[in-house]
Amino acid sequence: MNGRRWGPLRRPPKRPPKRLYATDLGGPVTRNDNALELASAVVPRGAELFRRVSLYDGYLAEVVRRPGYRAGDTLRLMLPFLLAHGLDDARMRELSAEGILLVPRAGEALRELAAAAPVYLVSGSYSPYVHAVCAALGLDAGRAFCTRVGLAAHRMAPDEAEQVRAMADTILRREPIAVPEGARGPSDLGERDRATVRELDYLFWERMPRMRAGRVLDEVRCMRGPEKALAVRAACEREGATMCEAMYVGDSITDVDAFRLVHRDGGLTVSFNGNRWAVREADVAIVADRADAVLGIAREFLGGGHDAVKALRWPLAGDGWTAHWVHGSDIRELVERSEAKRKQVRGEALGAPGRT
Secondary structure, eight states: OOOOOOOOOOOOOOOOOOEEEEEEEBBTTTTOOHHHHHHHHHHHHHHHHHHHHHHHIOOOOOSSOTTTOOOOTTTHHHHHHHHHOOOOOOHHHHHHTTTTTTTHHHHHHHHHHHSSSSSSEEEEEEHHHHHHHHHHOOOOOEEEEEEEOGGGGOOOOHHHHHHHHHHHHHHHSSSOOOOOOOOOOOGSSSSHHHHHHHHHHHHHIIGGGGTTHHHHHHOOOOOOOHHHHHHHHHHHHHHHHGGGGGGEEEESSSHHHHHHHHHTTTHHHHHOOHHHHHHHHHHEEEEESSSSHHHHHHHHHHHHHHHHTTTSOOSSSEEEEEEEEHHHHHHHHHHHHHHHHHHHHHHHHHHHOOOO
């Protein structure tokens, strides 16, 4: 022993929080439904075809809970029809960049946030559209998670394209399915709707898989609920942040998994004009005509985290918006107000509770 006296153990300096902001695209930022707009542009009666496939999507995801299927897979189911009507990558990029519809003041809000913290987009939309929005707003496309699509790898032979076009005609000849509230299986549907579902099941899960068109159903992975949660985790890892340092903004059932992940680990979850699934899972519910309604809450979170936001004097209100701390609120009334505003801002079809 040399008699040296050691001082008290010094703890390493605590690193400052590295908080980040992640948001869904459709709803909190934009008012487009890119897949519907692509279908309208290239497929005869494409909007109606999209509507009917969306109803089937909701039935698969919420009623029969088909294994491996998630709400929002409409984007995957529509791709064979887009390909069969000649859509290619160049045209997809061109159409996606046309007529981007922003929620009022979304550009200003995201640019202010991007100057203060990393901003990530987590969207189920096709990648050409998401990248077009990033370019329009001056955001880093490298911080966008979305449904990656490359159509060149899935070109169809003329005879197969004709068969897929005939499938679209078959779907359009039938009445759209009507799913009763509370339905739990095929037996809860009417006889006509059960027959329609059987035909759709055959077209998508028996006939298409035997064709080259089936490859696109297998290979394209939509950015849905579980994938959105993984994207938020990946964003945190990329930034060296913990999940409690993440704020996530969403508006639909496809955001629920991300909400649950962020909320569980102490981050902040915000529903922006959300449907019933989003409102019930969020910490904060914003009902607003304008996207910059999120700014004050985001500033509080970036400065002080979840606890700083919770400590605000709720509810909050501004020009054209209100915000509510969901926990302890009247959820039924909040859902009604949020869904009504959702329809007003996004439009009746896009804002319906089952839309994703």
